[in-house]
Amino acid sequence: MSELVPxxxxxxxxxxxxxxxxxxxxxxxxxxxxxxxxxxxxxxVFFNQPAAPGARLGGDALTxxxxxxxxxxxxxxxxxxxxxxxxxxGRLPAPALQVTGPGGRxxxxxVPPPPRQETVLLLAEIYRRxxxxxLRALGQGYGDGLAGLARDFGVQVTEDPAPAPQPxxxxxxxxxSAPPPTSRPPASAxxxxxxxxxxxxxAQAGAPPVVLDARLSSAARAHAAAMASAGRLGVExxxxxxVYQRVVGAGFAYLTIGEHLVSGPRTPGEFVTYLQRGKQPxxxxxDTVFTHAGLGYATERRSGDLFWTALWAxxxxxxxxxxxxxxxxxxxxxxxxxxxxxxLTPDTLLAAAAQAHSADMVARDFYAHTAPDGGxxxxxxxxxxxxxxxxxxxxxxxxxxxxxxxxxxxxxPGHRANILKPDFTHIGIGFAGGGRSGTYWTxxxxx
Numbered sequence: 001m002s003e004l005v006p007x008x009x010x011x012x013x014x015x016x017x018x019x020x021x022x023x024x025x026x027x028x029x030x031x032x033x034x035x036x037x038x039x040x041x042x043x044x045v046f047f048n049q050p051a052a053p054g055a056r057l058g059g060d061a062l063t064x065x066x067x068x069x070x071x072x073x074x075x076x077x078x079x080x081x082x083x084x085x086x087x088x089x090g091r092l093p094a095p096a097l098q099v100t101g102p103g104g105r106x107x108x109x110x111v112p113p114p115p116r117q118e119t120v121l122l123l124a125e126i127y128r129r130x131x132x133x134x135l136r137a138l139g140q141g142y143g144d145g146l147a148g149l150a151r152d153f154g155v156q157v158t159e160d161p162a163p164a165p166q167p168x169x170x171x172x173x174x175x176x177s178a179p180p181p182t183s184r185p186p187a188s189a190x191x192x193x194x195x196x197x198x199x200x201x202x203a204q205a206g207a208p209p210v211v212l213d214a215r216l217s218s219a220a221r222a223h224a225a226a227m228a229s230a231g232r233l234g235v236e237x238x239x240x241x242x243v244y245q246r247v248v249g250a251g252f253a254y255l256t257i258g259e260h261l262v263s264g265p266r267t268p269g270e271f272v273t274y275l276q277r278g279k280q281p282x283x284x285x286x287d288t289v290f291t292h293a294g295l296g297y298a299t300e301r302r303s304g305d306l307f308w309t310a311l312w313a314x315x316x317x318x319x320x321x322x323x324x325x326x327x328x329x330x331x332x333x334x335x336x337x338x339x340x341x342x343x344l345t346p347d348t349l350l351a352a353a354a355q356a357h358s359a360d361m362v363a364r365d366f367y368a369h370t371a372p373d374g375g376x377x378x379x380x381x382x383x384x385x386x387x388x389x390x391x392x393x394x395x396x397x398x399x400x401x402x403x404x405x406x407x408x409x410x411x412x413p414g415h416r417a418n419i420l421k422p423d424f425t426h427i428g429i430g431f432a433g434g435g436r437s438g439t440y441w442t443x444x445x446x447x
Contacts, residue, residue, distance in 0.1 A: 004110040004124075004137035007248045007434055008363040012126065012133045015102035016065040021080050021095050021123070024087075027062050028079040029055055033072050036214045036251075043070075064126055066133045076126040077138075077251065081119055089115035089141070097123055099135060112139030122218075125251050130318065140218065140249045194295045197272040198285070205286040210312070216294025219246035220309040223261075228298035228307040233261045236436065243309065248362065248434035252292075253316040255324065255431075256400055257438055258284040260310040268295070271308055289314055316433060325351065325429035327402035332419055332427065332443070335410055339420050347446060350428025353377075353384035354442040357395070358430035361440045367397050381444060388426065388446030392418040397437035405441045423447040 002010040021027050028046040031054075032038050042052055050057040054069035055076060064076055080095045082088070089095070094114055099107040115121055118141030125136050190196070190212055199209040223243045230238025237243070243259055260281055265271040275281040284290075290312040297308045314320070326346075333343035357371070357380055364372055371380075377393035394415045399405035409415035418424070430442035 002108040004108055004135075005363050006112065006137055006139040006245070008110075009134050009136040010108050012066070012107065012135055013101040013105070014067075016063055017107065017126070018061050018063050018100045018104075019078055019124070020061040020098045020100075022060050022098075023093055023095060024083045025060070025080045025092070025095050026083050027057060027060060028081065029057070029062055029064070030077045030079065031055060031069060031073050032075045032077065034074050035211075036075070039070075039072075043073075066126060066128070074128040075251075077122055078124045078126075080121050080123050087119065089118050089121055095121060095123060097137075099124075108135055108137075110137040110139075112137070115141050122250065127251075136251065138249050138251055140222070140246070140251075192268045192295070194268045194272070195293070197268055198293060201272055201276055202286060207286045207288050208291075210290055210293040213252065213292040213294055213313075215250040215252040216247065216292055216311045216313060217296060218294070219243065219250045219252070219296075220294040220311050221296030221298070222246050222250075224296040224307045224309040225298040227261065227263075227309070228300040228305075231300050231302070233263055233307070235259075235261070242436040242438075243311070244434050244438040245365075245436065247311065247313070252313065254313040254433040255316040255320045256289055256314050257433060258287060258290060258312040258400075260284065260308065262308045262310075263300075263305050265308060266306060271297075271310070275310070284312060287312065291315070321431060324402055324431055328406060328429045328441070328443070329427055331402060331406040335406070335419055341420060341422055342425075344424060344427040344445070347386070347388075347426035347428050349384045349386040350381060350388075350426055350444045350446050351430065352428070353380040353386065354393075354428040354430030354444040355432070356380065356384070356430070357393075357444075358432035358440045358442045361395075361397070362432045362434035365435060367395070367435075367437065367440070369393055369395060377444060381446065386446055390423055390445075390447040392421060392424060392445040394418050394441075394443040394445075396441040397435070397439060399439060399441060409443070418443070418445055421445065421447070 004010065026047055030038055031043040031052055045052050045055045045057050054065045056063045062078060082092060094111050097110045101107045110124055112123065122138045122140040124138050127134055127136060195212050202209060223237055223246050226237025226239045227233055235242055247254065260275060262274060265274050275285045292313050294311040297306050299306055329346055336343055360371060361367055366372055369377055378391040381388065381391045394409050396405050396408055399408055409419060424445040424447040426446040428444045432440050
């Protein structure tokens, strides 16, 4: 059985899974596609609507059969809230998630960091990666209840025929109450008009449009609130959590990311105007690599100032990750050829070990060649099945592209020595987004 940390994941066995959260909690689930959006009220599984295709709620247990989910479903987000409406989760025991597979076989366990004043917690998600289904630990809190959760995921009911979509906002449970009505006032996926302002500015610069992502917006709101609470801007909020950790915790795995952390503007229009005036903010706003965006803002109580967080990202698809690894290898080999050395051959076993180390640095919040459990580069290579006698490793964090990270390594004598070591013949590349630095890179050499 795997003990997971926020951002950690594990492959799931084939067949129905049982996810159980014992204690004074309500368990809910949202069934979504790759865009992180539900199709309508049938995609919400909660106490007054306990079943959907492939998902059924019974007491403190949610049973999910990924193969039986509705067509187009690629993700199931598991949510917990206090059984007593409005109770902050910080007053309750930590909601421990136990996952079992067919035959009751233990699969994973996850206990999130202690919540504070949040009343709802995104606990984990089941998601499809290629032909496999995996479980990722989240631990992302919400302060405005299930209604806020519905808004963040863009929950709407679209009836045919209907003049306009109607949002579905689940009410907090009151013992003995009747099921809530599904008709609610219309809601917009972009109530501030931010997306229109951003895409108009990008169009003027010749950049393609971006789409708003509920997970990025959730992370942006949480970070803006943390900055407002502390009364200062920073990549790490007053709660000690980095904005990149919030993004991964919200379930968005990215290949590259950009952020704007600003205080002062009073409206989304003023905020976008501010971004267009500065050279560096404008560069991020117009960057053609970004495909998704999110926005959050919060008010600092004493001064009344607004603190803004805008996030820009490109999802980490398998194809993009493979291209990035290939680019790092190509740039590395260019340096070797320039020095009169033979190029390195990509090695799948070394790549698996390198990728695992980058992901581990994100998940366990460390940056070192030696893992918290004492594992060394050669231990990881051997565990992956590599039989190379000589092993070397370069790591880096914070760089946003393959050229940037290779240039940084070549400017460092120790890393440069590994890249140009004649005895090395093979290489594997690892990359993961998240953690306190945003990006974590690993080169693993073998010879």
